[in-house]
Amino acid sequence: MRRDQLNEVEWQKVLRHAEVLRRLPQRPTAGDVADAMAELAVSRATLFRWLKRFRTEERAAALIHRKSGRRGGIDAFEPALKAIVDRNVTTFYAMPERPTLTRLRKHIVADCRAEQLPPPSIRRLKGYLATLDVEAMTRRREGKARADAQFLALPGEFSAQRPLQVVQIDHTKVDVTVVDPIERQPIGRPILSIAIDVCTRMVLGFYLSLEAPSVTSVALCLTHAIIDKARWLEDRGIALEWPTSGLPERIHVDNGAEFHARAFKRGCDDHNIIVSYRPPGTPRFGGHIERLIGTMMGAVHLLPGTHFSNVLERGDYDPEARAVMTMRELEAWLALEIIAYHSDLHRGIGRPPVAAWNEAISDYPRRQVLDPLAFLIDFLPFEARVLRRTGIHLNNICYWSDGFAPWIGRCEDKVLVKYDPRDLHRVFVKLGDNYLMVPTRNPGRPAITLWEQKAAIRVQRARGRHEIDEETIFQTIAAQRALVDQAIRETTQTRRWRARRAHLQERPAISPSVPMDEPVIALPHFPVEVWE
Structure with missing residues (x-):
């Protein structure tokens, strides 16, 4: 007592x-x-x-009077029995499969019979387990994360003294199914990339995608974080303020492959942004972004098509049947939720984040970006290529611009070619100090994604073609798109395929190879001003 x-x-x-x-x-x-x-x-x-x-x-x-009986830590078994119990605890009970106490006793009883020893009662066995190291047992049965969450002391605090000093970025799968904008059929759960300012707790920007986290999704999230959002909000019919903009001093991220990509590191170096990585296996060092994600997902659970946090909460709720929101509608909803979050009291700082931002930002000048597209280009994946007389060859596609003419035969080294995996219709080639936007050599061809290009090559190689040319790629993609568009009953996979290229807005153009009396071919348009 x-x-x-x-x-x-x-x-x-x-x-x-x-x-x-x-x-x-x-x-x-x-x-x-x-x-x-x-x-x-x-x-x-x-x-x-x-x-x-x-x-x-x-x-x-x-x-003070002490309870009578055996004190904790004293062995409750004879040596021979203790050896059997310890062996079964180590080799069976302390496993990630987390066997029950009843199962453990059955194993011990079997061994005791073989050794002709009286087995312990389940109550006595439970008492013995209570004398063992609880933290070590939890670590072996439930993993390091669970043990740290239960037993690890966290006396320190990760903080920043000024806005944009430290920005945390992370990804999560959104707990809601979205639908395609044409037939409103479910296409799956999107991935949210989101950034938060550690000092003021303001959400700086986010990006929704159907693709797995990549250097491109990080670049688009960062681009949204650094721009003035007035035009972006106006484009989505939101008449509220989101006052954040400016380049961060330091980005704090986990050890995902996208944060170790060459394009991400070089883009940060070019803009004088320091990249800090969390120690592996320590999500507590990203507590600010983890709590923000938890808050956002808690709000998402109120939307039709939610998956809730777990199967028990979901019950017999069918997210696919209840889904109603498109990617763009979910994007606008998240923006409104974030703006409301900015105006609510934040327990960590004791005031609304927007009030903390407006007060702190007046004392610290921000580094602004004048050209968001140029900033995005700096973070796009890149390859070094030879500038040939026929143009630039990348991903089995040839690109040409008349701007190459002064450089043909005069480039001794390879040139840097940046590309947007969402649209291979054009690339950005660095010539001198500037980037030249270069379309495909055949302007009559439609825009395609890198995902479609790789899928087309896989199809051709599966057919035994080892030499893949540009014409074959586009013919294969055209055939695949036709199958998708003509499917009588579309599956989730094909709807996702169509949604992946939904951002390639169509624009009218006439192919040189098509007579004037033929129907006009609609070509996708590169979304240059999405982030303005």
Whole structure:
């Protein structure tokens, strides 16, 4: 029993006992011992046991009555039985599959019968397990993350002193199914990339995608974070303010492959942005972004088509049947939710994030980006290619621009070619100090994604074609698109395929190879002003 569990009468009794023991000399005489025994009404053995505890611990609480029975940590089994129990605990119970106590006892009973030993009762076995290291057992059965969450002390704090000093970025799969904008059929759960300012807790920007996290999704999230969002909000019919913009000083991220990509590192270096990585396996170092994601996903659970946090919460709710929101509608909804989050009281800083931002940003000048498209280009994936007389060859596609003419035969080194995986209709080639936007050599061909290009090459190689040319790629993609568009009953996979290229807005153009009296071919348009 602990001191705080005693009532006042019991505690005063303990203090009186302590006072009697305190008066005893270091070497009490027989008379001293007899007087103390009479005053405390205890036997000689109890008196000396109390005296030993009191002088060892030098505190009155040492005299609090202790529960009788075996003390924790004392082995409850004979050596032979203990060996059997320990062996089964180590090789069976302390496993990630987390066997139950009943299953553990069945294994022990089987071994005890083989050794002709009496097996322990389940109550005695449970008591023995309680004497083992709980943290070590939790780590082996439930993993490091669970053990850290339960036992790891977190005395420190990760903080920033000014806005944009530290920005955290992370990804999560959104707990809601979205639908395609044409037939409103479910196409799956999108991936959210989101950035937060550690100092003010303002959400700086985000990006939704149907693709797995990549350097491109990071670039688009960063581009949204650094721009002024007035035009972006107006384009989505939102008449509210989102005042964040500017280049961060430091980006704090986990160890995902997209954050170790060459394009990401070089883009940050070019704009004087420091990249800091969390220690592997330590999500607590990204606590600000993790809590933000938890808050956003909690709000998403109110939307039709939600998947909730787990199967038990979902019950018999069918997210696919209830889904109603398109990617663009979900994007606008998230923007409104973020703006509301900015205006609400944040317990971590004791005030609304927007108030903290407006007050702090006036004291610190921001580094602004004048050309968001140029900033995005700096973070796009890139390859070094030879500038040939026929143009640039990348991903089995040839690109040409009349701007190459002054450089043909004069480029001794390879040139840097940047590309947007969402649209291979054009690339950005660095010539001198500037980037030249270069379309495909055949302007009559439609825009395609890198995902479609790789799929087309896989199809051709599966057919035994080792040499893949540009014409074959576009013919294969055209055939695949025709199958998708003509499917009588579309599956989720094909709807996702169409949604992947939905951002390639169509624009009218006439192919040089098509007579004027033929139908006009619609070519996708590169979305240059999405982030303005």
